[in-house]
Amino acid sequence: MADKGNAVIGQSGGPTAVINQSLVGVIEELKKQGKVDRILGARHGVRGIIQSDFITLNDVPTDLLERIALTPSSALGSTRDKPDEAYCQKIFESFKKHAVEYFFYIGGNDSADTARIISEMAVKSGYPLRVYHVPKTIDNDLRTTDHCPGYGSAGRFVALALMGDDLDNRSLKGVKIDVIMGRDAGWLTAASALARHDEGDGPHLIYVPEVDFSDDKFLADIDRVYSKLGRCVVAVSEGIRYKAGDRHSLVTEKVVSGGEVDAHGNKQLSGTGALGDFLSDLVKSKLGAPLQEKTGSKLRVRADTFGYLQRSFPTIVSPSDAHEARLCGRKAVEYALAAPEGLASGSVAMKRISETPYKIETFPTALANVARQTKSLDSAFVINGCDIGAGFVKYAKPLVGELFRPGKL
């Protein structure tokens, strides 16, 4: 069977609620096509490859695979390692040793870059390796594709969370600030706009990293909404940034001195409530007295940071997201096995071919089109620097799926 070669699957970066759908998609398509011998799952991404920490996936029972597909987070384990030259050399040694000819890497733009480096090294060294990246990110910030598997379910969580939180803030009125994941792009924060059904529904203000943040405008916006409605729900991206001259700096940097930086040079934004608390204190200190004078009652200000729940909360997955994540896994195998037709290595992307009914098709694209770069939120979606418009809602609604519609008195 050695003439068939083996396949390795890895998962990388921050998990999502549907990353295992892609994993199961790769496995089932590989089994269906029958052109590879062993299907090896690398534990914790590239780290598992260099440590030869593999699990054979050929014989995992179908019912367990289906349960895994419904389970959030990366079933194989993930990693934030960013392979350099020496690291990649070790990966090749492992691939050669294990007769690996197909590598499927499920991840974001950092992972696509890792896949690109490995595929280029393979080409250079004449090693017959086909590398396919399967897109995954709750941030929705990959280029080329219409959207990313993982985004719809995270967006669904955010929309439902904001819907519940707005109901909560109607009940006990105040200013409520919710901090949402998304280091460089505001896609996930923008999904909070889907929480709105009726006039007056929150979030009333939405701040994304694509718009320069200003404490003064933030305070003026809240003052305006609160003075009108007596309540205000605010969705804020963890990645909001100030601009001074030509330089952007994360608001979080002002708040957290020191702080952690990962192997990709990314500063830790999640897993801390610091930004929410800073914004909350800002509102209390600057608007507390004037709004109390204006309304006659004490200003109640609270902040929540949604944190890892956004990517890992079980049972509220978007149906289209689950379907597409699976599809992208299957298509990666189809494209890889089709070589020399098409691209020997690449990434799976999605194109929207119909709005009503919503319909997508996939296509292969070069790894370089996805690697490293990020796709910002379309600035046409942003209104007055503090809200998200109907264009975005039209774009995102089918990705997030039908949402609960609250009843109000």
Next chain:
Amino acid sequence: MADKGNAVIGQSGGPTAVINQSLVGVIEELKKQGKVDRILGARHGVRGIIQSDFITLNDVPTDLLERIALTPSSALGSTRDKPDEAYCQKIFESFKKHAVEYFFYIGGNDSADTARIISEMAVKSGYPLRVYHVPKTIDNDLRTTDHCPGYGSAGRFVALALMGDDLDNRSLKGVKIDVIMGRDAGWLTAASALARHDEGDGPHLIYVPEVDFSDDKFLADIDRVYSKLGRCVVAVSEGIRYKAGDRHSLVTEKVVSGGEVDAHGNKQLSGTGALGDFLSDLVKSKLGAPLQEKTGSKLRVRADTFGYLQRSFPTIVSPSDAHEARLCGRKAVEYALAAPEGLASGSVAMKRISETPYKIETFPTALANVARQTKSLDSAFVINGCDIGAGFVKYAKPLVGELFRPGKL
């Protein structure tokens, strides 16, 4: 119709995911019995009563009522006002003015106390008022009743959140700390134990307010779990407290200087990430270096504070909780209208009459049995001061309902 008298319904305190089930239960039973004239909803609890801010509920369409029943948070609005003598006098004036003879107040122990004060003033002044408290709290800390409507759904959120978070932390390993609501009682934090299915599943450590907190024990516990598993998920109540001599002090008090206090003298614990960040920094500073030396890799420590999502997130309600919240609303009407049989005023409580199948029945109890006091988590449920045992799981499982079972490789 004036001989029939009118009824007022109010909702108070922190909302829950099923508090509107109780509201709809009261409305439907009042309509069914046909013994009151107008059914008035007080906007924002007692505040709506003194401001004569009522909405007539007799003619709200059934399909809207059913949608409201499924909607989290208090549809009538809530309040944290705690009526004193003068405030209660105003309530009576309003009740007299509006010919109110029945008052149904859906809330926690503070609300039960409000109900008690009002009912006692009514008795004293000879005003023919029947006051029934309908229990509601995510904290599950009311006396007399087996458990409280609202708790099961919040517990379901917490259990699912911890399940997802443990999967996340298996994928990218580290120490993860989750801060859970519950000012005085650890019931909600304990519900995190329901997230566990298999050996090695988190949360691995659970800290409740009923056990004195110690930084040193906390660190030793985490060190032990992390050294064994290479990962550690910790559930911590926002209400954990130190003991020095005879005095208890909230850990949060050490972290947040100043801080807000509400009308009930309660310190603000939710809506801030300060406690999680404090604990996270503590672990990083004390265990970072030794654990890095022991394991060879950098210790990753994150904290999330679940905040208001625990009580307001839509669509993941516990079925038994929804059913019982509705039932308690209906029974409050039944008990109130039965007078002079039984208690003219009181609170609805639940008794567990069978474990398999799980079954409860309701009974009326005096307001004084519920007012003000809190019911702590049974200390027999706590293991070694840092975990929750099988006794609790048996108690809480039917309240939270069947949970998703993750698939793992």
